[in-house]
Amino acid sequence: MSELLWQKPGVEVDPRIQAFLAGDDVLLDREFILDDIVASAAHACGLARIGILSAGEGEAICRELATLSDDFKAGAFVLDERYEDCHSAIESRLVERLGDVGRKVHTGRSRNDQILVATRLWLKRKLGETKALCREVAEVCLQRAEAEALPMPGYTHLQRAVVSSTAMWWAGFAEAFIDDAVRAQQASDWIDANPLGTAAGYGVNLPLDREGSTKELGFARMQVSPIYAQLSRGKFELAAVDALGAAVLDLRRLAWDLSLFTTAEFGFVKLPPQYTTGSSIMPNKRNPDLVELMRATYASIAAARTELEQLLSLPSGYHRDLQFTKGALVHAFGRGLGALALLPNLLRGMQWQPERLAQAFDDGMYATDKAVELAVSGLPFREAYKLAAVEPLPSHGADPQASLEARVSPGGAAVLGLDVLADRLTALSVAHVAP
Incomplete structure (x- = not known):
């Protein structure tokens, strides 16, 4: 490992202690390093604007940061055990290339506001992906609701209850995922505040151009109070995980339906063969493993939420406990977005079995x-x-089609309101949803 940023003369670093302190940071920070590079460039530009860096020094730092970004994307620079975290890696690279100029980049900032700004930038992007996937799922559901309205049993308590339709089933999940997309946007709007320049939580004795960095990084507003910047740690991550969790909860319910509907006992749905797997011992089996793992995905979201919440039993100010928020966050979004990304094509390819649906009425x-x-x-x-x-x-x-045609309450089978849902989806795609 390179020399630690905080290492003091005459103090020997115990490798075992340092390994525990660093934890998985160097691996997890591979998610955040590009955002940290962008924020470092914004900070360097801000330092140049107030005269801490000369124009030439600011340009040199930004040029080297751009090269580092390209090298990381190409695999020419690897964030590994040589470094404590992405912050030390960036500074080490700048010092290596620029000498004392590189040593100036940390003026007026702390690793605390570095990770805060990188995490917020990362979450804005991940919530944007969540919103986009929810919109795509909703689009597929609306398209299929328009295209097919086969009578199917509606269940309560897993018992046959009333006549329903495949169009109603699709419309229900369309509206669910529209709401999930809205929630992802709302969470992103709430997180869209710039903590850069709050340093370790108490500001610095420099006239930092925080409004300038806010604009440069594309944040909607500045996070004003340095103390609140630290108080918000864990809190804004929880908001993001909750938004992701809302979508994955709907995914879980949808996956449960498909798990039931694909059984021989129901036989309502046939999945595309690439979405099923075989048994290692039973030649006759095709198992809905993908659907089952989709159903299981919420466990990772719930675990991340619990971990984040338990970390927040802290007084004000920064505490090292907060380092563990990164793992929960990365794991939740990795699993959650991975599952959501597979859902649209699964829904496009699944096939209803009309004869089995018809046999299920009484x-x-x-x-x-x-x-x-x-x-x-x-x-x-x-x-x-x-x-x-x-x-x-x-x-x-005993005519299921006549029953559906008689269901004229708004949202019922005869008045599904697909146009209303389509308008909401369109508005979501073109408008900014206020928090």
């Missing part, structure tokens, strides 16, 4: 239609309820 599923029909004729609903329990068939008989 007379009892029309009882609610019968009760409402009797109530419309003037009978008190509780009387109608009792009569429908004995004779469940309404005037249209």
Whole structure:
């Protein structure tokens, strides 16, 4: 490992202690180093604007940072055990290339605001990916709701309940993922504040151009209080994980449906063969492993949320405990976005099995239609309820299509409101959603 940024003369560093202190930082920081490079360039430009760096020094630092970014992307620079973290790696590279000029870059900042700004930039991007994937899922659902409206059983308590349709099923998940996209945008808006220049949490004795760096980094606003910059640690990560978790919860429910619907007992859905796997011992098996792992993904989100929440039992100011927020965050978004990214094509390729859907209806599923029909004729609903329990068939008989056509309440099968959902989706794609 290169010389530590904080190392004091005459103090020997115990390798075992340092390994524990560094933890997985050098690996996790591979996620954040490009954002840290961008923020370092903004900081250098700001130092040049207030005269701490000359124009030439600022330009040299920014030029070397751009080269480092290119080298990292190309694999020519590897963030490994030579460094404590991405922050020390960046400074080490600048010193190596620029000497004393590189040593000036840390003036007026701390590793505390470095990781804060890098994490916020990273989360804005990850929440943007979350929003985009939720929008794509919603688009697929709306397209399929428009294209097919096969009658299918609706369930409560996993028992056959009423007549429903594939279009209603698609519309339900379309609206769910539209809401999830909105939530991802709202979380991003809330996180969209610049902590660069708050240093270790108490500001510095320099007239830093924090408004300038805010604009340069593309943040919507400046995070004003240095103390709040530290108080917000863990809190804004929780908001991001919660937004991701909302989408993955809907993914889990959808995956549960597909897990049931693909069983031989239901047989409602056939998955594309590339989304199933075989058994290592049973030649007859094709297993919905992908769907099951999608269903399991929320466990990683919940674990990350718990870890983040438990780390926040702290007084104000910076505490090293907060280092552990990075692992939870990287793991949650890695798993969550990985699962969401596979969902659109799975939904495009799954096939309903109309004959199995039709076989699943029974007379009892029309009882609610019968009760409402009797109530419309003037009978008190509780009387109608009792009569429908004995004779469940309404005037249209055991006809699932007629039942669907009669469902004229807004959002019901005859008035799905797909145009309303499509308008919400369009508005989401072109408008900024306020927090």
